[in-house]
Amino acid sequence: MKPLRIGIIGYGFMGRAHSNAYRKVTNFFDLEYHPVLQAACARDEGKVKAFAERWGYASIETDWRKLIARDDIDVIDIAVPNNLHAEMAIAAAKAGKMILCEKPLGFNAKDAEKMTAAVEKAKVANMVWYNYRRCPAVVLAKQLIDEGKLGRIFHYRANFLQDWTISADLPQGGAALWRLDVKAAGSGVTGDLLAHCIDTALWLNGGIKDVNAMTETFIKERKHNLTGKVEKVGIDDACAFLCHFNNGSLGLFESTRYARGHKALYTFEVNGEHASLKWDLHDLHRLQWFDHRDPGIVRGWRSIHVSDGDQPYMKNWWVPGLQIGYEHSFVHQVADFLKGLETGTPARPNFRDGLATDYVVDAILASAKSKKWTKVKQVK
Ligand code: SOE
Numbered sequence: 001m002k003p004l005r006i007g008i009i010g011y012g013f014m015g016r017a018h019s020n021a022y023r024k025v026t027n028f029f030d031l032e033y034h035p036v037l038q039a040a041c042a043r044d045e046g047k048v049k050a051f052a053e054r055w056g057y058a059s060i061e062t063d064w065r066k067l068i069a070r071d072d073i074d075v076i077d078i079a080v081p082n083n084l085h086a087e088m089a090i091a092a093a094k095a096g097k098m099i100l101c102e103k104p105l106g107f108n109a110k111d112a113e114k115m116t117a118a119v120e121k122a123k124v125a126n127m128v129w130y131n132y133r134r135c136p137a138v139v140l141a142k143q144l145i146d147e148g149k150l151g152r153i154f155h156y157r158a159n160f161l162q163d164w165t166i167s168a169d170l171p172q173g174g175a176a177l178w179r180l181d182v183k184a185a186g187s188g189v190t191g192d193l194l195a196h197c198i199d200t201a202l203w204l205n206g207g208i209k210d211v212n213a214m215t216e217t218f219i220k221e222r223k224h225n226l227t228g229k230v231e232k233v234g235i236d237d238a239c240a241f242l243c244h245f246n247n248g249s250l251g252l253f254e255s256t257r258y259a260r261g262h263k264a265l266y267t268f269e270v271n272g273e274h275a276s277l278k279w280d281l282h283d284l285h286r287l288q289w290f291d292h293r294d295p296g297i298v299r300g301w302r303s304i305h306v307s308d309g310d311q312p313y314m315k316n317w318w319v320p321g322l323q324i325g326y327e328h329s330f331v332h333q334v335a336d337f338l339k340g341l342e343t344g345t346p347a348r349p350n351f352r353d354g355l356a357t358d359y360v361v362d363a364i365l366a367s368a369k370s371k372k373w374t375k376v377k378q379v380k
Contacts, residue, residue, distance in 0.1 A: 001026070004338070005038035007067045007097075009088060010079035011051035012175065014102050014129065015040070018077055019055040021330035028316045029335040032342040035075075041067040064088055068095050078102055079129075081184040082191065086111035089351075093118035098125040100337065104195040104361060105354030107186040109377070112358040116351040127337050127347055128354035130199040132266065134332035136324070137287040138200065139312035140304070141270070141277050144289070145204055150272025153249040156205045157269045160193035160255040161262035165219070165237065172233060174225030181224070182234025189255040190215065190239045191361050193266075197253055198360045199349060200268060206247050208360050210375045213241035215368040218258055241364050243376075285323035355379055 006022055008015055022035035040057040041064050042048035052060045061067040068076060068091050076092040078085055078101040085101055092099050099119060105128050106112030119126040132138055144150065165180060172180035179185050179192055202208065215236035224231045238256035245251055259265070266281035278288040287304045294300075307323045309315040313332050317324050333347075340347035349357075359377040367374035 001034040002032055003036045004033045004098075004341075005036045005072055005074045006077055007039045007041060007061075007070065007073035007075065008037075008057070008077040008079060009041045009064050009067065010102075011040060011042050011048055012079065014079040015051065016055070017131075017327065017330045018079055018100070018129070018334075019057075020327055021334045023056065024331050025334045025338065028331065029338075031335065031338045033338045035334065035338070038073055039067055039070065065091065068092050068097060074098060075100060075125075081178040082186050083107045083184050086115050089115045090118040093122040093124055093126075096122060096124060099351075100127050100129060101351070101354070102129050103199070103354065104128075104186070104191045104358055105351060106358050109355065109358040109362040112351070112355040116355045119351050125337070125341060125346060126351045127333070128199075128349045128351065129330070129333065130196060130349050130354075130357075131329040131333055132196055132200055132281070133203055133349065134313070134329040134336070135279075135281075135284050136312040136314055137279055137285060137304070137306040140287050140306055141279060142204055143312070144275070144277060145270065145272075149275055149291070150270060150277070151274040153205060153245075153247060153270060153272045155269070155271040156201055156245065156249055156251045157271075158197035158201060158251075158253050159265065159267050160189070160197050161259035161265040162189075162193070162257045163260045163262055165257040166260065168219050168222070171223040171225045172231070173227075177225060180222065180233065180235060185235060187361065187365055188215075188217070188235030188237055188239070189257055190236055190364050193255040193257075194239055194241075194253055194364070195357050195361055196266060197255065197268065198357045199353070201245075201251065201253075202353070202356055202360075203349070204268075204270065205245050205249060205251075207245065207356070207378060208251065208376050209244045209246050210373050211241050211243045211360065211363045211367050212373045213239060213364040213367040214371075215239045215365070236365070236368070239364065239368065241367070243360075284325065352379055 040052040041061040075098040243251040269278035336347040363376040
């Protein structure tokens with residue numbers, strides 16, 4: 001096996017999810033390349049040391065520029081807040097490193113354009129961590145759509161609902177709460193949650209032509225963890241948008257962190273001429289399927305338990321009938337990235353795909369501001 005030496009920047013929720021994937025992937029997938037946990041990097045020396053020891057990284061750095069300059073690192077994994085993605089990715093590309101970047105790709109589409117140009121100029125392998133594309137049931141949905149089983153598609157509907165920011169006492173900013181700070185995140189639920197829905201939608205149903213959006217910020221001021229002062233909240237707490245896809249179908253999307261009772265309810269539904277399908281992250285190993293061509297007396301919604309060896313990724317795991325979960329979507333993403341290096345057909349979503357999502361995010365935010373239908377810039 002060929003070693004691929006990983007240098008990860010960030011040790012938060014995503015740092016853990018990615019590290020877990022690197023550790024597990026070669027236990028379950030037959031691959032030519034195998035990840036070596038070479039270095040973890042973050043500003044807080046004590047914390048990054050503890051993280052490195054826990055997850056098995058061989059060394060630490062406290063300055064990301066030093067990490068990128070090291071010649072014993074092949075891949076830079078960017079698992080830090082959105083405002084840092086561009087600078088790190090561009091420097092890593094210039095240093096000839098492969099890059100795996102957390103979503104959304106850029107702080108905004110302008111940054112994502114620069115990042116995409118940098119990796120394409122340097123010809124380095126690149127991918128964005130849109131992990132939900134790698135849930136077996138979502139891949140099965142893609143397979144059914146691509147086989148034409150739904151026929152012409154009329155509707156695409158998606159939600160991503162959470163409830164963790166309802167309290168007005170929750171501060172913004174700093175390590176755990178940077179997602180609430182517009183200067184670190186760029187936007188609220190649009191870039192954080194709807195970006196997932198958009199990535200899946202672009203993959204399953206093709207490009208989005210235009211959008212009409214509304215956003216709301218329910219809590220207008222919060223204490224900032226870094227300044228200690230009460231500051232204006234700049235992120236969108238909730239967002240809903242309508243869109244036209246390039247294939248003529250209509251899209252309806254909603255996301256909020258104020259849907260009491262919902263923790264991470266990502267759902268999507270696609271309605272076609274012959275069949276419909278739906279998926280729910282809370283039940284992620286299942287795909288709901290309705291086929292109008294079934295004989296009338298047994299026609300109805302089928303709940304497919306995606307756990308059999310002939311279903312996406314499942315032969316790599318346990319015996320048929322035993323399900324997998326959230327963490328495995330990251331393992332699949334690493335497996336596909338490594339397979340891409342082996343076969344010469346790079347895994348997606350790459351930075352250009354991430355840019356396509358960022359164009360939609362930017363159009364949504366612009367439409368919410370102008371209260372007008374807004375065209376989405378298309379990737380070439
Ligand atoms: C936000 O709470 C969050 O952690 C997102 O940042 C992730 O991308 C999403 O998968 C789960 O929710």
